[in-house]
Each structure stands twice: as C-alpha cells, then as structure tokens.
Amino acid sequence: MLDLPKFFQRLNHIVERIMPSIDDRYIKKFPSSANAFKTAVEFFPSGITHQNRHAEPFPVYFNSGSGGVKFDLDDNTIIDFVMGNGSLLQGHAHPKIVEAISSQVARGTHLGGSTLFEIEWAKSVKNLVPWLEQVRFTNSGTESTYLALRCIRAFNGKSKILKFEEHFHGWHEYALPSQGNAGPAFVPQAIMDMVVVVKPDLGEVEKALKEHPDIGVVMLEPTGAHYACFPLQPKTFLKGLRDLTSQHNVVLMFDETITGFRISKGGAQIRYNVQPDISVFGKIVAGGMPGAAIAGRSDILEMMSFKGDPDWDNNRRIGQGGTFNGNPPTAIAGIVGLNMIANEPVNQVADAMAARLRTGLNSAFESTNIPGFAYGIASIVNPFFGKYPSKSTDLESPDLSYEEVRKNMTGVRKGYLTKAMLTHDVHVMGGQVFMVSSAHTEEQIDQTIEAFELSLRDLKSEGIL
Structure with missing residues (x-):
C-alpha cells in the first residue's frame, strides 16, 4: 500500500533537486551585475557606495529608469519600489522634472551666489x-538633522537629546546610538552620554524628561523607525508627545526625511495635525535630486543669522556651509516636484496604487x-512575516513590538525576499518596504502581487519561511 506522506516527501526532495534555488536563478538572471561587482570591490569598501546596497552574492546594477520601472545591465525590466530610497x-x-532640470543645467549648475530659485x-x-x-536648505537628511540639533542646543542651552530606539536620523555621531543598522563604533562616550x-x-x-532636565529636544520619525518597519501609532502618539514636550519646555523635532510630502501633501504633521517646533x-x-531642508520656528533658526555683533557672528552664531546648498538644478526640481504635489493628484494616485498593492499582498499571504x-x-x-492579522489589526499602523519585528523580519528573510522578487522582476527595498509612486500602473501593481505570491512560495520551499 502506498505510503502517501513518504511519497510526497520524496517527491518534494526530487523537485528541490531539479528546481533551481533562489540564488541560482538570481545569479543566472543578472550576470552583468556579477561582473560589475567584481570590478567594484577593487574600488569601494564591500564594493558599494551605500550600506543598503549590500547584497549576497552581489547587488544588481541599474542604468536607467522610466515611470514605475528601471532597467539593469542585462536589459531586464524591473518594477521599482525602491524609487530612489523614497525620493x-x-x-x-x-x-516635467526632467525638462526643468535640463533647462537649468544648460544655464548653469552653480552660480556662486544667491538665486531666486x-x-x-x-x-x-x-x-x-x-x-x-x-527654511534653510542642505544637501541631505543627515546634514539637516545635525544642523537642526546644533541650532536647538544654541537656542535653549540644553545639551541632551532624546531619540527613540531604531529611529534613523542619519550617520552623524548624535544619530548613531540605537539606530539599528550600524552601531556607534568608536563614538566617544561623552557624546554617547x-x-x-x-x-x-x-x-x-x-520619565526620561523628568530624570534628565537637560534634554533640549525630542526627535523622531513620526510614523516609526525605518520607513515604519517598526511602526508606532501616530494618531495618538504624536499628539501625546507634543503635549509632553510642551509641558517640559522641550523642542519637538519631526524628521520627515521619509514622510514629508508623501503620507500627505504636507507630510505627517499635516496628516495628524501636530505642529512640531522644527522639521527636517x-x-x-x-524632486528626486540631492537636497534637503530644515524648517520651523524662526526663533530657533535665527541662531544661524548674522547680527552685526562680532562676538555673536564669529563665536556664537551657528555656521552652515555646504557648497551645493540650494543649487539651481536641485532647487528647480524641488519647485516643480512640490508644485505638482500641491496642484495635481500625485498623492492620491500613489495612495490608491499602494492600497491596491496592500490588498493584493494580503491575498497572497x-x-x-x-x-x-x-x-x-x-x-x-x-510586509510582515510570522503573524496572522486579526479582525482588529490596524493595517495602517499595527501594534507590533520591537521583539516581534526583530524575531520575524530577520536579515535572512528580508535578503531572500529581495532576491526572489528580483528574479520575478520586482525590486522591493530591503525586503521590507514598497515605496509606491504616482507613476506605477494597475498592471504593474498586479504583476507585483503575482511576483510576491511566487516569492512567498519560493521562500517557503527553501525553508526560509
């Protein structure tokens, strides 16, 4: 008599030997990237220029993009949900943005002075x-949080910073403690304190504000750490945080590097109607160019202003350099991009495509x-692995503990989801975030849902899920 469990077990073993693994398919699909990486390791630490591009056995190299897709060195068309790390x-x-940038490049990229832009x-x-x-313009989110902290300290004379576990505010030394993806190696203890x-x-x-009266600023990513991979409940948390910081006369800083102009036309602060003192x-x-800003209360930002007092201007004023601050091509890209957001249904279209994607991914699970x-x-x-949602699960900002996220969203799972999705022509950022754009089409979203289901099956068959 046929022993069905043993039969299917043997059949699975045979299929596993015949079917190529995720890694096999990845290597076969992207041979030109493998060759490029061999050259890259001769020039760059780990062969990369951004820590998020680290991948085993090699990262995929891209050379162009259009709308919701991009193209790699082997001419694969990849539906892109990295989208310039969300930019x-x-x-x-x-x-519209390309035309604006191109026309300005022809007139000068750096005019060495102030411009109307x-x-x-x-x-x-x-x-x-x-x-x-x-407002003050900078070139990156890291620059902006660092400059903002200096201005706030100069304003209130308080030395300490309160930040939240895993929240990312760049790679300067005050942002490194407990940011999750790189330790504060060799940061002096005096700064850590x-x-x-x-x-x-x-x-x-x-409790912290009471125990540390020298805390001058509370800073956070307003929807949670790392693109809300560690979600918080912003509807209640942000208002409560605003009340607490006001009661203790502490500056509240929203780092909206990711959420700004995305989760609403005016970012998290407009969506949840909570006014921080300083925003990044x-x-x-x-508009997708290298650029950033700090903005908010004038009495804080005036710490950068010249006053005609030599002692203030030379010794106490917060100085800000930056060769490319507000450079014309970046400025005009920002103008066009933000005006599109203000006057066109950019957010509405992107949100609708994301809602379609969320529904489809849940169907795949x-x-x-x-x-x-x-x-x-x-x-x-x-996406989140390891837990079925209940009827009460908030599919905007679920209540997930840090322990649950770390246990279930492991580096191995995220890495293999990224590779599996790429073999199915979709690029998901870090295996844990889809940054949806207004350029994505319903067809691309549906292809992504199909790729996600196939990838789940891939990970399950290899024992990763």
Missing part, C-alpha cells in the same frame, strides 16, 4: 506646510497560507 514620488524621470523653493515648501516660519534612548512609549518619555525634510523635497500581512500608511507598504 521619487512621481516615478523615474518625470517629464532659493526663494521660490522655500515658498513651495511653506505652501504645503503653512506653519513653517523659516548626550543621547537618551527610549522606546516610543509616552510613559517612558515622561529630504528626498521628495528636492492568505493563498499561500503563510503567516503574515501587509500594512502601511499612504504610499508606503510594509
């Missing part, structure tokens, strides 16, 4: 976040009977 809300090479760019920012009083780290719990915040913007603020679900706010979609 391309309008997709790759939007004609700076003023128009600041107007475009304030148009979407009306309560901002002043200036940073108080807590989990996003209002009780812990209140990056990515979308510059159900059809494969793999524990997990997809959640996310606006045009950001996050």
Whole structure:
C-alpha cells in the first residue's frame, strides 16, 4: 500500500533537486551585475557606495529608469519600489522634472551666489506646510538633522537629546546610538552620554524628561523607525508627545526625511495635525535630486543669522556651509516636484496604487497560507512575516513590538525576499518596504502581487519561511 506522506516527501526532495534555488536563478538572471561587482570591490569598501546596497552574492546594477520601472545591465525590466530610497514620488524621470532640470543645467549648475530659485523653493515648501516660519536648505537628511540639533542646543542651552530606539536620523555621531543598522563604533562616550534612548512609549518619555532636565529636544520619525518597519501609532502618539514636550519646555523635532510630502501633501504633521517646533525634510523635497531642508520656528533658526555683533557672528552664531546648498538644478526640481504635489493628484494616485498593492499582498499571504500581512500608511507598504492579522489589526499602523519585528523580519528573510522578487522582476527595498509612486500602473501593481505570491512560495520551499 502506498505510503502517501513518504511519497510526497520524496517527491518534494526530487523537485528541490531539479528546481533551481533562489540564488541560482538570481545569479543566472543578472550576470552583468556579477561582473560589475567584481570590478567594484577593487574600488569601494564591500564594493558599494551605500550600506543598503549590500547584497549576497552581489547587488544588481541599474542604468536607467522610466515611470514605475528601471532597467539593469542585462536589459531586464524591473518594477521599482525602491524609487530612489523614497525620493521619487512621481516615478523615474518625470517629464516635467526632467525638462526643468535640463533647462537649468544648460544655464548653469552653480552660480556662486544667491538665486531666486532659493526663494521660490522655500515658498513651495511653506505652501504645503503653512506653519513653517523659516527654511534653510542642505544637501541631505543627515546634514539637516545635525544642523537642526546644533541650532536647538544654541537656542535653549540644553545639551541632551532624546531619540527613540531604531529611529534613523542619519550617520552623524548624535544619530548613531540605537539606530539599528550600524552601531556607534568608536563614538566617544561623552557624546554617547548626550543621547537618551527610549522606546516610543509616552510613559517612558515622561520619565526620561523628568530624570534628565537637560534634554533640549525630542526627535523622531513620526510614523516609526525605518520607513515604519517598526511602526508606532501616530494618531495618538504624536499628539501625546507634543503635549509632553510642551509641558517640559522641550523642542519637538519631526524628521520627515521619509514622510514629508508623501503620507500627505504636507507630510505627517499635516496628516495628524501636530505642529512640531522644527522639521527636517529630504528626498521628495528636492524632486528626486540631492537636497534637503530644515524648517520651523524662526526663533530657533535665527541662531544661524548674522547680527552685526562680532562676538555673536564669529563665536556664537551657528555656521552652515555646504557648497551645493540650494543649487539651481536641485532647487528647480524641488519647485516643480512640490508644485505638482500641491496642484495635481500625485498623492492620491500613489495612495490608491499602494492600497491596491496592500490588498493584493494580503491575498497572497492568505493563498499561500503563510503567516503574515501587509500594512502601511499612504504610499508606503510594509510586509510582515510570522503573524496572522486579526479582525482588529490596524493595517495602517499595527501594534507590533520591537521583539516581534526583530524575531520575524530577520536579515535572512528580508535578503531572500529581495532576491526572489528580483528574479520575478520586482525590486522591493530591503525586503521590507514598497515605496509606491504616482507613476506605477494597475498592471504593474498586479504583476507585483503575482511576483510576491511566487516569492512567498519560493521562500517557503527553501525553508526560509
């Protein structure tokens, strides 16, 4: 008599020997990238120029993009949900932004002085976040958080910073403690002692503010750490945090490098109607070009102003350099991109495509009977492994503990999901985030859902899930 369990077990072993693995398919699909990586390791540490591009056995190399897709060295068409690490809300090479940048490049990329573009760019920012009083432009989110912290310390004379576990604010030394993806190696203890780290719990915040009266600023990613992969509940948490910081006379800083102009036209602060004292913007603020900004209360930002007092101007004023601050091509990209957001249904289209994607990913979890679900706010979609959603699960910002996220969203699972999806012509950022754009089409979303289901089956067959 046929022993069915043993038969199917043997059949599975045969199939596993015949079917190529995820790694086999990845290597076969991207041979030109493998060759490029062999050259890259001769020039760059680990062969990469950004830590998020680290991949085993090699990263995929791309050479162009258009709309919702991009193209690699082997001419594969890849549906892209990295989207410039979230900076391309309008997709790759939007004609209006391309035309604006190209026309300005022909007239000069750096004019060595002030331009009207700076003023128009600041107007475009304030148009979407009306309560901002002043703006200063920088070149990256890291620069912006560092500059903002210096201004805040000069303003209130308090030395300590409160940040939240896993929240990422760049790679300067005050941002490194407990940021999750790179340790504070060789940071002097004196600097480490200036940073108080807590989990996003209002009780812990209140306790820290009472125990450390020299905390001058609380900073956070307003929807949770790492593109909300460690989600918090912003509807209640942000208002409570605003109340606590006001009660203790502490500056509240929103790092909206990711959320700004994406989760609403005016970012998290407009969506949840919570006014921080200082905001940091990056990515979308510059229309996909290298650029960022700090903005907010004028009495804080005035710490950078010249006053005609030699002692102030030379010794106490917060100085800011930056060769390419507000350079014309970046400024005009920011102007055009932000004005599109203000006047066109950019966010609405991206949000609708993301909603379609979330629904489809959840259907894929159900059809494969793999524990997990997809959640996310606006045009950001996050898959989560290891737990079935309940009827009460908030699919915008679920209540997931740090322990649950670390246990279930392991580096191995995220890495293999990224590779499996790439073999099915989709690039998901870090195996845990889909950054949806207004350029993505329903067809591309549906292809992505199919690729996700296939990838879940791939990971399950290899024992990764």
